[in-house]
Amino acid sequence: MRVSRLFIDIPLQTGATVSLEAERLNYVARVLRLKPGAELTVFNGQGGEYAAQLASVSKRRAELIVGAFNNRDRESPLDLSLVQGISRGERMDYTIQKATELGISRIVPVFTQRSMVSLEGARLAKRLQHWQGIVRSACEQCGRNHVPVVEAALSLPEYLEQENVGNKLLLDPLAETGLTTLPPPGGRTHLLIGPEGGLGDQERVLAHANGYMGIRLGPRVLRTETAAVACIAALQTLWGDLH
CATH class of the missing domain: 3.40.1280.10 (SPOUT methyltransferase, trefoil knot domain)
Structure with missing residues (x-):
């Protein structure tokens, strides 16, 4: 099963609990229609990505728990x-x-x-x-x-x-x-x-x-x-x- 990827424009750290802002909440709840327990990959654009799990989701609030870091690099050598x-x-x-x-x-x-x-x-x-x-x-x-x-x-x-x-x-x-x-x-x-x-x-x-x-x-x-x-x-x- 494909794991959805989510960009979050905040510092990320393994073990942290992150509350999603309105736009990201809408994307998770209404576009992806994810339920608590769903697995995600999150990144903040600074390199690497984190495994994450959706802890809770409602119309007004969603929280996810940041898991292990993966220093995956898919950048081209051509600048x-x-x-x-x-x-x-x-x-x-x-x-x-x-x-x-x-x-x-x-x-x-x-x-x-x-x-x-x-x-x-x-x-x-x-x-x-x-x-x-x-x-x-x-x-x-x-x-x-x-x-x-x-x-x-x-x-x-x-x-x-x-x-x-x-x-x-x-x-x-x-x-x-x-x-x-x-x-x-x-x-x-x-x-x-x-x-x-x-x-x-x-x-x-x-x-x-x-x-x-x-x-x-x-x-x-x-x-x-x-x-x-x-x-x-x-x-x-x-x-x-x-x-």
Whole structure:
């Protein structure tokens, strides 16, 4: 029988009794429909996981007892940072979810010339919280015990001004270089992908000026959410842990 995994954003220790907050309570009681005595795996995103048992559950309260620690590591050896042009609604959600499942280390949402989403202030803060929730849920599903960071959204020029050391790749259907011609990276790899419609000409020039190398996956132009998943999978196959 499959044991459900649960992310809990608090320090965990063997033998501790943990009360679940409202959202986690709802997930355990109404989504998973677990009963007292049910076995769980819990983690807090800092590495490793704990066996746990649901001690009690009601409409207003649930408690679990934290058991033995397991230093299980499912992280890829490829340190990959996705710099993703913000796309609309479900497309961005899909990209973040699948990137997490595929082992991304960090996600940086960037506003670009062709971004069709207008977010600022409270709406932007709410969307960032939503994306972080998608990452945590994806980690619950795929077995990861380290939760990738979703950085605060910023404009592409602002991001490019930062000193980001490492290999810098720009997915560009106009590029002539393919992934298989590149040497293995020696550190973090930054992968920049545009939103619907891709990056503008000036944005590509700016990216190249800041050290990004244009790469292409093949002869077909992919949707932004397809491009991210395909490129991350290819990189993990070449240099990571997909085989």
